[in-house]
Amino acid sequence: MTASKAGTPTASRSVRLRYRDVLREPEAKQLLAGTLVGRLPGGMAPLAIVLAGAHTFGAATGAALAALYLLASAAGGPLIGRQADRHGQTAVFAVSGIVSCAGLLAASTGSNLLGQITAAVAVAGGTKPPLEAGLRSLWGMGPGSVMPTCDHQRTALALDAASQELIYIAGPVMVAGIALAASPSAALLVTAAFGIAGTALVVTTHASRSWTPVDERLVDWLGPLRSPQLRTLYAAMACIGVPIGAITPLAITAATRYHAPWLAGGFPAVLSAGAVLGGLAYGARSWPGTSPQQLIALAALFSAGWLAVIVTGGPATVFAATASTGSLMAPLLAVAFVMTGALAPRGTVTEAQALLVAALDVGCALGTAAAGVLHPLFLPAATTAGALILLTARRHLAQADDRPPHVPPRPVPPLEAIT
Secondary structure, eight states, rough: OSSOOOOOOOOOTTTTHHHHHHHOOOOOOHHHHHHHHHHHHHHHHHHHHHHHHHHHHHHHHHHHHHHHHHHHHHHHHHHHHHHHHOOOOOHHHHHHHHHHHHHHHHHHHHHOHHHHHHHHHHHHEEEEEEOOHHHHHTOOOOOOOOSHHHHHHHHHHHHHHHHHHHHHHHHHHHHHHHHHHHHHHHHHHHHHHHHHHHHHHHHHHHHOOOOOOOOGGGGGGGGGGHHHHHHHHHHHHHHHHHHHHHHHHHHHHHHHHOOOOTTTHHHHHHHHHHHHHHHHHHSSSSOOHHHHHHHHHHHHHHHHHHHHHHOOOOOHHHHHHHHHHHHHHHHHHHHHHHHHHHSSOTOOOOHHHHHHHHOOOOOOOHHHHHHTSSSSTTHHHHHHHHHHHHHHHHHHTTHHHHTTTTSOOOOOOOHHOOO
């Protein structure tokens, strides 16, 4: 088995699988559980860092430290994913998980030295293992992989996209509870414990330990970015991420406008809850159309949903519109995961999935920054731009479905062969 695996043909695209069929596959339950636990720092650390930083340095510094954590994670994830593709998952994820845990532990000391805390936060974010990208590469197809058919992979990725939203519901709630009962530093300690425990669950599976690295001579330094189709997909997904990042500051604004403080957490929670339900519904049955066609349709509907969110008035109607829009988010991400795996050049699948996450993170960061400056119409405008990017490139993106399932992706040609 190599880091980029060949697919196996299925009898029909219309095969209907249940989630229990997917979870019966060897080690699927442990991989999913370990990845969810190991990714809890993504939902816990930003709030814990904000609270801890605000307690010592002030609210503005706490927010800046949390932003640094997210940006460092977006930058480090693809680099660690590349190392996993080339040297195997076990050692790379284990080492990065330990270093990230150490960074969170250092940030939890309550030191009043801003430089020390800044370095600790940057290390914690920059070395956080991209377990989600590793899971999606293991849930590929072909000999030795966890998922035996295209239908298994599609259902598994839908389950992954839906279940990941639980992180952003449970994570902040746990941090708030721990900080209230003990301290923000204690919340950072618990966050570190979840990260290392989840990483251990993943790297001790046979599937992760047997992930064979690819020959470095088959890839160049650009990796997945060599693919114009993936560059297009990443640009579109960055646009899709804008409203996801904007939802929290806009929720705070809504809470002030309607004199209802509970709305600050209610809007992000209902978006994630809608995503859980939508992702489970999407993965429970087969849908017509190719992956690019589904992605374009979901992106267009996602854009219309955000337009509905900003034009509705009153908490009840905004809640309903937000939940409906959220129900499209997980299916959209699930299709993007499938396409990324199909389009990734040989030997770059983990890095390719990590870059997709990074593109979403960049969009989220832009949305968070723009939420307090631009008119809310920028939300559907950004997602519409993403849908138009996909629509314009639909013929090129069709490669994700045109590749025969038994033929592995071609090696990336060396630069001299192109130039």
